[in-house]
Amino acid sequence: MLDVVVPVHDEEADLEQCVRRLDAHLRTLPFSYRITIAENASTDGTLDVAQRLAAQLPGVTVRVETEPGRGRALNRAWAASDAAVLVYMDVDLSTDLNALLPLVAPLISGHSDLAIGTRLAGSSRVVRGAKR
Template sequence: MNEQNAGGVRQRSVEIVVPVYNEAHVLADSIGRLHAYLEASFPFPFRITVADNASTDATWQTAIGLTHRLPHVHAVHLDAKGRGRALKHVWSQSTADVVAYMDVDLSTGLEGFLPLVAPLLSGHSDVAIGSRLHRQSAVERGPKREFISRSYNLLLKAGLAARFSDAQCGFKAVRTDVFRALAPHIEDNAWFFDTELLVLAQRNRLRIHEVPVDWVDDPDSRVDIVRTAVDDLKGMGRMLRATLTGRTGIAAVPRRGSAPQVPATRKTAEVTPVQAADASTSSRSDHLEYAS
């Protein structure tokens, strides 16, 4: 993934994670569309990693099949649910300069991806988020989801002095070296992971870049709105206490202009598609499986 240009200079690269849970019915189409779009128009080396969060349907087998057919697609299986858990695992071990994620439904227009990651690749910013609440965004969703989203972000502004506009949009990116410094301080492994990442970034004076997006609501969304709202309120209370006690300051956060520190290889061994296919039919006693 870390390729060199004609002059022998290593090109900056991006790893895009797509967390999934029981998405076998849409996975092949969505990853196929994403892969085709990036191959045709994205000017940097990239990897797409499907992160299977303990699916009980054919998601893992479908993901393995995609690694056979599409050269830039990899897959990882975790035995526990949680979007934040999947992102923390893959992002922490990535060899790319920038790590990103998007939802499998591709609700966010893909033309927004390069504007999302470009400021991170150039060193201008540290974290980037798609914002459905930006005045230039074009959003199609029901009034209930719109009300909940706006109310949540207003609570973040009032309770945590958030200066970012949309904490929960499933379209984010971060410099890999910055994420490694923040990751040990992120406690949530589910939906509040995004908010916690952004609050820590803001508290440590990192630059958060916002991109207006075109976004179409997914009617098949699996999010439990009530449970997620309760967990988010608990998370906000925890972050407020951490802020008041000074526990959100992180001394080791890299600053813009510093050379990104990425490992030469993943800590988790990668396996061939054939090995991964064999592993998928086993009892899955290991914590995770990886297909590349």
């Protein structure tokens, strides 16, 4: 199983669209998955949106962290996961979803133990949204 952890803090406006897009993409892949929304001490309606998504989409779960901190949220979500492969993605899905399968396939097959993707490589094409 692949567990994609998406840490969020005050992402009420963007969370639903992004998680639905990620879920639709993961459904096309040839292995099981889970999307874990790591709700990270938000002060807006992010938790409500996350819980609604978890109720509507079978592959989505929510972890609630009351202390802020992206690293803390990721570490706790990964420590609690039973998945064989752990992935981190920003809620804005700034990484091309088509890059996910080539990155995780060697992990799922057992060929590799670690894979790292970066937008800093010279051949990368980085497109940022208006929020950035």
